Amino acid sequence: MNQPHFDPVALVPRPVRTGNAFEETMERLLQGLKLGIYSAGSKLPAERELAEQLGVSRATLRDALAELQTAGYLQSRRGRYGGTFAVSVLPEVSAPSRARGQGASADDVEDILLFRNVVEPAAARLAAEATLVPDARAHLLAMLAEVDGAGTDTFRPKDSRFHIAVAELTGSPSLVAAVADTRARVSDLLDRIPLLQTNLDHSHTQHRQLADAILRGDGAAAEAAAVVHLEGTARLLRGFLT
Structure with a gap:
């Protein structure tokens, strides 16, 4: 049989x-x-x-x-x-970062990713729908240039600064604070996994797509670009940490 x-x-x-x-x-x-x-x-x-x-x-x-x-x-x-x-023995994940006195469990990771997936795409859409003065547009392009030119040792802070710059274009201090807090929590997790060159290359491309959608005022495209970009990072975090 x-x-x-x-x-x-x-x-x-x-x-x-x-x-x-x-x-x-x-x-x-x-x-x-x-x-x-x-x-x-x-x-x-x-x-x-x-x-x-x-x-x-x-x-x-x-x-x-x-x-x-x-x-x-x-x-x-x-x-x-x-x-x-x-390999015979899988590498150990580095000890959890201590944020607010607690380690990052699998539930913590999902909570951070869920909140990020709500806040940052919304910020991207609102930034694209805002009336951007020349200084605001220049600010976004300057932050894009910085993260584009970042090496592996400076990429993550420059990456965070670019995403915060997107939130700044909305004109909402509360939204900027929420994105900044979320980026800090995500960076805590990212410090525990390898920085992969292929993912870095994808990020550069996706940052440019996001900035382009914002600067041409396409809210739907900006939101969609943010979702795709965040999902790539989320997959790596889930793969390595959970």
């Missing part, structure tokens, strides 16, 4: 594609490693097969595998029996 085919990746949740293929691939590979679908020391499926299972291009998969090797989750072996292997 034929046994039903078992696809191990089917055990990993398959969220709807949001445009962040690299970040989604990272999240799902990390889930597979943490759930033991790719067991410690085992060889991952061949690149073509794994790309098909995950529904991504081989180029996207290669980027994700390379980043996970750099982060210490995978190792590459050469030779006849070579390939990509799960």
Whole structure:
């Protein structure tokens, strides 16, 4: 009697594609490693097969595998029996940052991401719908240039400053404070995961798309650009931390 085919990746949740293929691939590979679908020391499926299972291009998969090797989750072996292997012991996540006297649990992470996903897209839409004086437009472009030119050592604070600049365009001090507080809490979490070059490149592109939508006054496009941008970061945080 034929046994039903078992696809191990089917055990990993398959969220709807949001445009962040690299970040989604990272999240799902990390889930597979943490759930033991790719067991410690085992060889991952061949690149073509794994790309098909995950529904991504081989180029996207290669980027994700390379980043996970750099982060210490995978190792590459050469030779006849070579390939990509799960490490025997997964890296430990750094100790939780202490914010307001408490560590960041999985619930804390989801709470921060949920609040951020409400506040920042709203700020982006309102910024695009505001009447922007030349100084305001120049301010946004200056913050965009700074984050665009940031290296890995300065990217995260410059990234936060750009997002706060978006909120500043709304003219609402309360909204600026909410975005600033949210960025501080997210930065606390981001300090616990690797800074991935591919995600950095995506962020630069998405920042420009967000700024462009705001400057041309397209509220819907600005909100949508913010949602896509935030979802990429959320996937990485969930993948590494939860």
